[in-house]
Each structure stands twice: as structure tokens, then as C-alpha cells.
Amino acid sequence: MKHIILVGACYLDTILTVPHFPDEDSKLRATSLQVRRGGNCPNSLQVLAQLLSSGPQRLNEITLHLVSCLPDAQATATRTILESFGTSPDTTIDFNHCVYREGYDEPASSYIIRSASTGSRTIVNFNNLPEMTANEFEEIADAFARQGDACWWHFEGRIPETTLQCTRYLRQVMPGSTISVEVEKPNREGLVELAAEADVVFYSRSWAEPGICRPRGMFEGRGPVIKGVSAGALSLPGGAYIHHPANMSGDRISVVDTIGAGDTFLAGMLYGLHADAWSHETKLGFAVGLATKKVQQEGFAGLVP
Structure with a gap:
């Protein structure tokens, strides 16, 4: 069996669609409001589940996993998030390796202003959940290592220092694993070093824009x-x-x-x-x-x- 494990933050998005982006200290009526689950890795997993369920049988046998910090397992927000993936019976997503923060009821949140005139979206995040530690990740990696199956690990490079510790630990306990990382903000310290540890790197458009010091x-x-x-x-x-x-x-x-x-x-x-x-x-x-x-x-x- 093969596993694809995505490691990253899970958000509850509040999306306001407005005619145009508001000026500072102004008032503007939104044309619509949506609340839906977000986060880079969770979004990718939802799409990947659809692809695998409709693909060849050998790909359909891949198991998908989310590793993310979520509120208390009994919290309403947690149930809402897990139910939002809507995976098919053929391809499920395993949430057993998520880190459920006992006593926390609120998820990480994104507030998104989407401009109808330009198509741009401006995002403000708030996350009160304690982030996953390297020690917590090591316990998760050890559980997969004991199975001995082939694994592809994908990381959202939000916290490069911690993620770098995680990838280096994987090289020790699961040297046959494939590691990919997503790096978005060129000015975030540690991303270049993190990318150097990965087998596959997904760079945001910002890395290719003029004036940015691009990776070697x-x-x-x-x-x-x-x-x-x-x-x-x-x-x-x-x-x-x-x-x-x-x-x-x-x-x-x-x-x-x-x-x-x-x-x-x-x-x-x-x-x-x-x-x-x-x-x-x-x-x-x-x-x-x-x-x-x-x-x-x-x-x-x-x-x-």
C-alpha cells in the first residue's frame, strides 16, 4: 500500500465578495458571504481524493492522510471541518493522525475579501491553536515507519524551522520516503534551506517575479x-x-x-x-x-x- 500524507494548517474560511476592494476606514456592502473549510493542504486533499477515485485502480489504492492541528475532537467546528471533505466511498481521507487540541473549540480562521472588479482576494488569518511541534510530528512519523509502506510526504512551508526538523527526521526513520514542500513567501526565513531538503518543490509565483532572489x-x-x-x-x-x-x-x-x-x-x-x-x-x-x-x-x- 502507498500513502500520501499532507501536513499543513486547516482553516475555516469566511469569504466576503465585494464589488471592489474597500478603501481604508470606509464602509462597503458585500454581495455574498460564504463559510467553508480552507487551508492549502486540506484543499489539495479534497481535489486529490476526487482524482484518485476516478483514476486507474492502482492509483485508487493510494491512501490519503491529513496531518493538521484541529480543535477538540468533540468540538462542533471539528465535525464541520471533517464532514466538509465529502470524499467518495472509493477514496477516503484518514484524519487519525491529526493533532486534536483538547479544550480548544475554535479552528484557525481566514477572512477573505474577494473583489468582483479585479478577481483578487485579500486574506487575513487568525490562528489561536498551538502549532504542531517537531516532537508531535516524530510520533506520527514513527507510526508510519512501523507500517513499512511507501509514503509521499507533502509539507506546507508555513513554519520553516519546524518543518525542516520534520523533514530531517523523516530522512532518518523513513529514508525511502519522497518529500515535497510548498514554499510561498520568498522573504520568509528558512524556506531556501527547507526547499533544499525536499525531492519536489512547489514555488509560488512570487519566486519567479523580478527582483526576487530565486533558488539556485x-x-x-x-x-x-x-x-x-x-x-x-x-x-x-x-x-x-x-x-x-x-x-x-x-x-x-x-x-x-x-x-x-x-x-x-x-x-x-x-x-x-x-x-x-x-x-x-x-x-x-x-x-x-x-x-x-x-x-x-x-x-x-x-x-x-
């Missing part, structure tokens, strides 16, 4: 800095740089909901990386196409027929 080897002589909505991939050492725009056909894309587009792309890539017969170009194109489909609908349900 990224885009060096591999093509222009990415412009517009697109994605690039580079296989090291010596691999070819691949670039794929979001809209190959040139048809107009109606943007409905960009929240979680990157998480959807990541899920598509994780799926593609387990489809051994696919070329790198096919994997990247599949993930970009899936993310393009996502921005044209609300939420993540029904992304895969």
Missing part, C-alpha cells in the same frame, strides 16, 4: 520570467524547463473563484507524479488545466467527472 537553478537560462497566468517546471539536474500557460486555446476564461487555484494545481501535480506513464509535459498540462477549471467554478466539489 530556478529559471537560470531556462526561459523568461513567467508572465500572466501560467506555470513552469524544472527537473534537476540537467532537465529541460517546461512552461505551460493557463489558456492554450485563447478562449476567454470566466473567472468565478480563484481561492484555492494553487491548491488545485498542486493536487493535479501530485496526481500526475504518481502516474508513471505520463511525461513531464503531460503532468504539468494536466495540473494547469485542472486549476483553470477550478477558477471557473465555486469551491472544489465536482472538479473531476
Whole structure:
């Protein structure tokens, strides 16, 4: 059996859609309000579960796991979060390795202002839950190590220092594991070191923008800095740089909901990386196409027929 374990924060998102982003110290009426589960890894897991349940049998046998800090196991918010994934009977998500904070009733929260005029979304986070410690993660890693199964570990690089300890521990107790990390904010200390420990790294667009000190080897002589909505991939050492725009056909894309587009792309890539017969170009194109489909609908349900 093979396991894909995603390690990252789980949020309850409150999304306000407004005609335009409000000026400071102003008043503006929202046109809609949504409350739904969020968080990079949880969003990716919901999409990945859909992909695996509709894929070949050998991929359908992969077990998905979430490792995240959640409120008390008996809290209403925890039940709401777990029920929100809506996985199919064919592909379930295992939440047994989440860290349930006894005595805490409120989840980590995101307040998102989504501008109808530009499609932008501005996010303010609040998290009162104690973060997972390296020691807590080591207990989880030991449990998987005892099983002896193949594992792919994916980390959201929110807290690089702790995540670096986790990845280095995995190298000791599960040296055959594959490790991927997602790094978003170039100015966050420790992300470069964290990326160096991983087998696969997902960089946000910010790393490719002018003026940013890019990781060694990224885009060096591999093509222009990415412009517009697109994605690039580079296989090291010596691999070819691949670039794929979001809209190959040139048809107009109606943007409905960009929240979680990157998480959807990541899920598509994780799926593609387990489809051994696919070329790198096919994997990247599949993930970009899936993310393009996502921005044209609300939420993540029904992304895969």
C-alpha cells in the first residue's frame, strides 16, 4: 500500500465578495458571504481524493492522510471541518493522525475579501491553536515507519524551522520516503534551506517575479520570467524547463473563484507524479488545466467527472 500524507494548517474560511476592494476606514456592502473549510493542504486533499477515485485502480489504492492541528475532537467546528471533505466511498481521507487540541473549540480562521472588479482576494488569518511541534510530528512519523509502506510526504512551508526538523527526521526513520514542500513567501526565513531538503518543490509565483532572489537553478537560462497566468517546471539536474500557460486555446476564461487555484494545481501535480506513464509535459498540462477549471467554478466539489 502507498500513502500520501499532507501536513499543513486547516482553516475555516469566511469569504466576503465585494464589488471592489474597500478603501481604508470606509464602509462597503458585500454581495455574498460564504463559510467553508480552507487551508492549502486540506484543499489539495479534497481535489486529490476526487482524482484518485476516478483514476486507474492502482492509483485508487493510494491512501490519503491529513496531518493538521484541529480543535477538540468533540468540538462542533471539528465535525464541520471533517464532514466538509465529502470524499467518495472509493477514496477516503484518514484524519487519525491529526493533532486534536483538547479544550480548544475554535479552528484557525481566514477572512477573505474577494473583489468582483479585479478577481483578487485579500486574506487575513487568525490562528489561536498551538502549532504542531517537531516532537508531535516524530510520533506520527514513527507510526508510519512501523507500517513499512511507501509514503509521499507533502509539507506546507508555513513554519520553516519546524518543518525542516520534520523533514530531517523523516530522512532518518523513513529514508525511502519522497518529500515535497510548498514554499510561498520568498522573504520568509528558512524556506531556501527547507526547499533544499525536499525531492519536489512547489514555488509560488512570487519566486519567479523580478527582483526576487530565486533558488539556485530556478529559471537560470531556462526561459523568461513567467508572465500572466501560467506555470513552469524544472527537473534537476540537467532537465529541460517546461512552461505551460493557463489558456492554450485563447478562449476567454470566466473567472468565478480563484481561492484555492494553487491548491488545485498542486493536487493535479501530485496526481500526475504518481502516474508513471505520463511525461513531464503531460503532468504539468494536466495540473494547469485542472486549476483553470477550478477558477471557473465555486469551491472544489465536482472538479473531476
